[in-house]
Amino acid sequence: MNAKSFDGLLAEQFDPCEDEEHNVDSDEEIRPAIDIEFDGTIVDNNEAHKINIPSSSPLDHLQYPLNYIFVFLVLFQINHISEHIANTLISFISVLIGSFAGEEIRQCIPHSIAGMKKWIGLDYLTKDLQMYSACPTCHAIYPLPGPQNCTNPSRRMNGTLCDTPLLKSTASSNNRGNPYKKYAYYPLEDSLKRLFMRENFEEKIEQWKSRHMEPGLFNDIYDGMMWYDLFDPSTGLPFIETPHSLMLTLNIDWFTPFDSGYSCGAIYLVCNNLPHADHFKIENVILVGVMPGPKEPSTYKINSYSEPLVDSLLRLFNGITIPTYGAFCLKLSK
Template identity: 35%
Template sequence: MTFASGIDGDLTQKFFRDFPTDPRTVLRFFDFEPVTISLVCCPSCFCLYPLSEDTAEKCTNENVPGKVCGAGLFKRKKTLRGRLIRKPIRCFVYQPFPEWLGRFLSRPGIEDLVDRPLSIEDPQEWQDIGDARALRELLWSDGLPFLPREGETFDGEGRYVFAFNIDWLNPRGNKQSGKQESLGAMYMVCLNLPVRCRYKFENVYLVGIIPTPSEPSTHQTNHVTRPLIDHLVPAWEHGIRLTRTHNYPNGRSTKSALVPLVADLPAARKTSGHLSASSANFCSFCSLQACDSQNLDYKSWKRRSPEKHRELADEWLRQTSGAARTRLQTATGVRWSEFLRLIYWDPTRYTLVEPMHALLLRDIMHHGRTLFGMGKECPEGDGEFWLYCDAKKAAKGRPRPAGGDAPKPQKGTVEWAQHVLHHGTDKGLARLTNPLLDALYRSTLPSWIGRIQRRIGVANQGKLKADEWQGAGTIHFPITLIRLWARKKGRYREMLENFIHLAAAVMIATMRTQNQARADQYTTHFLSYLKGLKTLYPRYKWPPTLHLSLHIPEFISLFGPVYSWWAFPFERYNGAIQKIPTNFK
């Protein structure tokens, strides 16, 4: 302003006339904002339409042939001047892949990182995802390796591989009493980047935001992934020509592939075309049935075929009624997915069993809360009394005796535990769990290891996060249980040995470097853990992740150390989205 005041005449007037008064004008001028496309999203079936005047008022999508959705797409809103305008009820925001890739490769230093070739020899030690089999075995249409080896340049053509994540979060926070909504987010990360910078916020591709308030159902998820797949199909087959990048001012060609699908079980199954983990065909990697989930002879498991999967998915798509599709997917465990349009994508190998959710938030958590009785819903203490949880629930509605209390059994016996569970006294239940929890709380630990809660599973104590369950399962529980049970005989000693196998398997799976010997050690420990479960807790209903976790060594051999591809970074992105201040409009 001071500079402009010293200029006379028309230049001064032009300066003030052209000076931006809105910060959005400045952002547009400097091109800081990413390129995004807003699409009209059907509030019923999630089908997408262009945001234009030609878009119909109602959804014309046919979920099955001959059955039109018909849901309204727009609402009328009156402006300040009294004019009625139509606005979409819901919008899906998509960031086109070619535009993001162009901006990504225009940043200084990025191409130096992502254009690094793989080593010629297959490494025996896997330090990152490029050392393992999956990316090294990825072949292009000509039958040659997709990613370059040392000495290969592909005439300056960039070859890039991405991981995909999809997840839902509550934009209003995770408070139990708060309003429950589901906002979807899709991310991709470039696996060519070194792991030290792969998951930095500035390197993450935010594919799109799926609108609230509810999640799409299984087949509806295909609508929101379709815009991305529309760009990824030609990105593999013909490539994307960029007019300019940082290292190539005259432009360069690129080819890109989406390989691992990294997500929790519900999101992964929705996206990949597999049925949920609670179905009869519960495993996406082998054909084992849910009724036989405790079959531990893993050499007898029949591997699923990607070719057969595609045949069944095409057959599902050809069905002319919803009932026919339901019958087929129930029998086969397969339905159509947009990802199958990627001709190189293997739904049996690339739909990962994600270790953060499977091992930490399922296997360790279930053992601690259910078998060790640290959860409010199953307070069976040391694992001895878990068989009586159902009896406790049934006893809540049972009428009390008319007069007098029955004599209480002796403390420390099964009869006493049964009495406590039937009568539901919190004080009695606390006595079952306090020895273990108190010992955990009194442990002296290094300053960099966090202390766990005194009352795990109690509502007002909050939930343990994945890294807290990892610390509990590999540090807190083993140290404390060894101190409490190592000198005991019989069941307690067996329970200790059983849990140590689980802790050892988790520690091996989460090591920073991997090799085939460690993957085999994981299998040995986890099999011993499952065999112990069958003996110690014969009526325990196994969650599906116990079987799925036995497949983790195969994914380690395909994709290397889990820290280079698990879901921890994507959960941080969800947290960042939750913290964005909005007016919820």
């Protein structure tokens, strides 16, 4: 992997409805592209139940009728409302469905938006998500649950500990408070596994090798000499000549998820091996992390948020073995 530059891509802005319990740092804002499939199984409170709709039910003329309702609710919540409001809406819809479809159907409906996401298979997007508490002062990050106070040496205080409180106080001394700021990181390895499970991904990242070239004309990054300047120390050959090696561009962009007074930062990667037209398609952009607001930190403070990504890149330097669409497993170099 090679992080080559900080390049811009305007993030899609959205204007969700808020309530007092809405948390802009929640993982609902991380939304990779997926294909949703259904098997007729409802999962609630980690228990799976099969729906058996009675033949006399008003819903029996629809195929998987609850699927459509649940998918709508989940997507509506992700784009427009908080989990708290969504759970209230689910309770209302559950009673409504039970009134004309029967108590047996109502009992199968998940009681929360989290259970509904698991029911339709959407939870797999966030099951590998890693959450960190972030220091409001120096932006050092700590895997949850983390310490009560920041233990990072402060640059402005001659190396003494920052000691900024990381957790909100609670009424009970037995309960740890929620972090003031959260940083969401999605492991790069898991994102790459999903890319390589696509039907044509392996072919697309090799298409640049057979492209038509005109002397003196540069159409993309792989037409320049820099594309070949990075060498594989184990072979002495250009890094990009190693099968399945990827060249990535690291980007950071700031966006306003709710209003102009609050900005969050997106850290994402773009695969330069893909055809130029596919670089910034949303399904190909690798969202690595979402930095909390409300303001943009200084450059040196941003470095803290890149630490998990750097750790992933170091693990990837020697290659990892992953399953792919065309093979049971594949050695992904660098």
